[in-house]
Amino acid sequence: MSLSELAVSVKAKPRSYMQSDRTGAFLTGSVFGQDRNQWSIDGRSVLEDISVQTSRGMLQEKQLDSAVVTPASTKRVYHDGTSITIEGLEFSDRPDMHAFVITVDLAPAGTIAVRVKLPSGARASTTARNVFRATGEGWGNADLVITSGAGDSALADGISTPAEGHARFLVAFVPDGNSDNAAESLIGRIDTLRSARFARLERILNENYLRTSDDTLTRAISWMRLSLDALMIERRDTFAVASLPWDGSLDLRANVQAIPGLSLVIGDDRRAIGIFRTLARHQDTLPASPTFGRIADRVAGQTATFKGADMGPWYVRELYEYVAASNDTAIVRQLFPVIRRSVMGTLRGHTDKYNFLVHRPEETWMGAVGRGTRSVEIEGLWYFQQLVASLVSSYLGDSAAAGHLNVLAEKTARNFRFMFTDSVSKSLADHLREDGTRGKDIRPNAILSIDLLDSDAMRFGVVRNLVQKLLSPRGVATLAKDDPRFRAADPASSVGSVNGPVWTWLAGPMTYALTRIDRQDLSFLVSRSMAGLALSQDMVGTLPTMLSPEPAGGRASLLGMAEFLRAMYQDYLGVRIDAASNLLVIQPKLPDELTEVAATVHAGGEPVTIEFRRTAKDDRILIDPSGLTQTLRVNVLWMLRNGDAWRGSTHLEPGILCTIVMTNDDIVLFQGDKEAKLSAKRQLRNFSQKKLTSDLTLGLPVQERGE
Secondary structure, eight states: OOGGGGOEEEOSSOEEEEEEOSSSEEEEEEESSSOOOEEEETTEEEESEEEEEETTEEOOGGGEEEEEEOSSEEEEEETTSOEEEEEEOOOSSOTTOEEEEEEEEOSSOEEEEEEEEOOTTOEEEOOTTSOEEEEOTTOTTOEEEEEOSSSOEEETTEEEEEESSEEEEEEEEEOSSOHHHHHHHHHTTHHHHHHHHHHHHHHHHHHTOEEESOHHHHHHHHHHHHHHHHTEEESSSEEEOOSBSOOSOEEHHHHHHHHHHHTGGGTOHHHHHHHHHHHHHTBOOOTTSTTTTOBOSEEETTEEEOOOTTHHHHHHHHHHHHHHHHOOHHHHHHHHHHHHHHHHHHHHHSBOTTOOBOOOTTOSTTGGGOOOSEEHHHHHHHHHHHHHHHHHHHHTTOHHHHHHHHHHHHHHHHHHHHHTEETTTTEEOSEEOTTSOBOOOOOGGGGGGGGGOOOHHHHHHHHHHHHHHHEETTEEOSSOTTSTTOOSSOTTSTTGGGSSOEEGGGHHHHHHHHHHTTOHHHHHHHHHHHHHHHHHSSBTTOOOSEESSSEESSBSOHHHHHHHHHIIIIIISOEEEEGGGTEEEEOOOOOTTOOEEEEEEEETTEEEEEEEEEOSSOEEEEEEOTTOSSOEEEEEEEEOTTSOEEEEEEEEOTTOOEEEEEOSSOEEEEETTEEEOOEEEEEETTOOOGGGGTTOOOOOOOOOOOO
16 A cells, blocks of 8 residues: 555545644644644643745745645646645754755746744744744744755844745754754755655555445545644654644543554554553652542643543553463563552542442543543443452462452442443433433443343343434534534633533444344445545544534544444454464454455464455455464454354464365365364354344434534
8 A cells, every 4th residue: 555545636625634742742734625734742832833935926825726735745636837846854863953855846947935923922033044043932943944955145033045946845854053054954954854754654554454345434544643742742642633733741541541453453553552652650659648549631831730530441451362362471561550559549548338439520531521430331331340450469478468359349230230220211321420320321331241141131122222312424413403402612711611512533433233142234435425425524644632513623633533443443344363372363344335344454473464344145254364473363254245254373483374164054264275163162042132123213313413
């Protein structure tokens, strides 16, 4: 797959774009729109706007004919044939340096100038080298410089150069006292830096290859993978920016929830470890503190806030998922003190007689809406946190602590089923009020706790209720559509943003819930809609935080895109790695629309390519283990269109292609070109659960309601 395959053509309809250098600099702008082309570094503005002037005057959006946006560049083409291309640069050897390149091509010779609007407090300074230079408040000894390296003339607000129809300008933020020389030295490296960035982006696409029979879905997945990479910041604190525009703070809740899509499904262990260590550094370790053991939900400068009662539980859950996929037991030992403090801090002062985690109403992801003192998703996460702490304690040899925590976890689960469930309506309460009564709000949070239910009937009922009340082809609403407080379009207020608007990340948990009951046909309507959104609306190649009903909230939602990718690998493709058992599990829940899928997964850091092919004659799984160095066990569960399923297991041998062919009557294994025996072969008649919810359909999108 190449970057050119991902090019998005823009004609008349406003679209925005984003480029990043992965060390804190974000260049954002629009084509056919009113947004300024801005450049920010670590959340502070360095350029408020950038414009280009030729001998015929200033180039304006009304003169624009078309544009092409790729993950590496944005090219504008004007009615007179002039084109402007903006490309970001990356500096692996200088993470404190930031730059991008503007290339201008026009038919006649003439003068070309780049003009900039500086933020408040910044000012241009003179230079003897005909390099535009500016300094700003809070920039330290760093300068903004612009140069083409050939015959430049510094202007009050930029730089101009004579050109024979072509000019290339370097815009750089140089963190030393010799900015003129530093900028000029970069001119000779531009082609090398551009090529290196281009190659790195294509390497991401092909080392974690995924292609489907649906071209829109394929391109959206590829775009989102690169957009997530662009949001990464790798310094002492490794983290991802939660959305744009970025104010320089760390949104740690979004980071911990995004770990599966950011790293686990693509086998990027280094990224996961970096985020886990960042989160650990921001834990409250003061025993006398009322939030002892909590991990900060946000860090701004030197100030951390501990308003997320779910931070510790999310951390432990994702750490467990990481260790299961990587068998990195060393990190378990290193980070167990974080787990222990998190659990002990909760048990010391934040539980009730039911062993529920008690929190303030505003300490959930929904914030100021106020959802009682025990929220359904937090209690589910708290149960899992205690269970994992028990397992880790046992692994480290503390059997007494392991037994105690296991008893507590079971107490939470038992009381959860008693206090939160309604067996008549087959529903889960969104929260418990302080007096113990059930909150009657119908919100999507129960999706995150369905695994605590021990009855198929309850699980079906809960999912059915949530689908009927919250789900449309656009996504998952944050409040039932028949609730008097529902507002489809009120994202500006903290309460209004969770009283109706669709949050894109919620499609991930809903996909998990629907694929568990074999209704991937419903979830795929949403996935396909979001794929189209990423390619056709707002910021190219990204998902916004909300849909209300148009894109709203932050652009380039970390969690929205991470959950999209997680659901694709774990829920639709059904691929999971159990590294400790040297096991690859393949249990796909493919929607009928996908007849072919090819994906690369990573088992212990080694690539395995898996292809699914479905025809009228048979279904096939092809597994290419040429990247393996040792044998890998594989368990397969494949659902046929008639509702039956085949189950079996085999071993992958390095370098030997494995093909599994399935029909309604048989399942056959080939190792290379030789037929082999499939272990534990079994046909499961009428295995699909789809028939139990065959009457379930999606509602139509709710139109905006006024006050």
